[in-house]
Amino acid sequence: MTDLERRLASPATPTLDPARVTAKLARRADAEGLLDVAWATLDTPLGPIAVFVTPRGLVRVAYDRENFAEVADEVAERVSPRVLLAPQRTDSVRTQLDAYFSHDLREFDLAIDWTLVRGFNQGVLRATAAIPYGDMASYGDVAAAAGSPRAARAAGNALAGNPIPIVVPCHRVIHADGGLGGYTGGLETKRYLLKLEGSRLDGLTSPASGRLARSRPGPRRTRPG
Amino acid sequence: MSLPPFQRLVDDHATELHRFLVGCVGADLAEDCLQETLISALRAYPRLRHGDNLRAWLYTIAHRKATDAVRLRARRPRTVQLNGMGPSEPRTAPATLPDDGLWTAVRALPVKQREAVVHRYVLDLDYRQIAERMGTSPEAARQSVSAGLRRLRTEVDR
Secondary structure (H helix, E strand, O other): OOHHHHHHHOOOOOOOOHHHHHHHHHHHHHHOOOOOEEEEEEEEOOEEEEEEEEOOEEEEEEEHHHOHHHHHHHHHHHOOOOEEEOHHHHHHHHHHHHHHHOOOOOOOOOOEOOOOOOHHHHHHHHHHHOOOOOOOEEHHHHHHHOOOOOOHHHHHHHHHOOOOOOOOOHHHEEOOOOOOOOOOOOHHHHHHHHHHOOOOOOOOOOOOHHHOOOOOOOOOOOOOO | OOOOOHHHHHHHHHHHHHHHHHHHHOHHHHHHHHHHHHHHHHHHHHHOOOOOOHHHHHHHHHHHHHHHHHHHHHHOOOOOOOOOOOOOOOOOOOOOOOOHHHHHHHHOOOHHHHHHHHHHHHOOOOHHHHHHHHOOOHHHHHHHHHHHHHHHHHHHOO
């Protein structure tokens, strides 16, 4: 290697702060309407949680065990590939989750983007969103509220695929006989959330079915882009 | 292959793109060029049909932004002294790097030679990789590098 080549190979490159690059890009993308999905992580008593927000609202909440990179892939594919780390756009979600975990908030006041859930499943999750804090309902209850009283098993599948756990409180749905059922975040997590809300874990003492209003799926969403 | 989240492109390529741009346009313009590159890429991103060779795609955009920046700087009007009218100093004096003589010469190279030289030495790529990013053949990449080196030698050794 000649001296010239050696000098070319060692330019005085100013150091680049990757976080600053992303923050700057996210601000500008937001201003130009290009920030289709903003995401951020937050620390909770259940470990790190990732939240994904579109201009319409909260579209995805993920537990650490789901693998954030894979969840980001899923969001890129099914919502929009314009996914950027942009904590400022997720502020209200993170603030409310923090408050929820410290017993300061019982009801989330957040816009939801239902892009990832269609049809009957969306009906089930909308019915689930209506179960009050500290209460529980059975799979049959939410199936009935979604318009199909006999579809308890299908309701279970819809809940298992809930893209917005905690905020859409699928942990409040259990078996009619008091069995805990399943949970994407793990049964320990489900138990933790129910305890946090002061629910009694020895069964459905007061079936919530009567209190669940029949809810219809909202207007069909079309995918952006 | 579907498109990965744009954030992953930033994480994987921003540092290297920046080095490339520092070589092409200088440290004072490189970070702005990087932002222009990324925002342009983000704007066009959902229209890509597949996620193959995203790196080469990013370098194509960076190359365009670097060319624009160099052209713009060349066209920037020189500040002239007007008695009692306005500042006498140029508002943005070009930042200088320690080894500035050499890098000024690099930036004065024809575009292809400049980018080939930067890819070869700043990013330490082989000719096949350079060809892929510049959309040319390895042989053409090799020629651009050696032509660039020849020219630099006469400029710098003068």
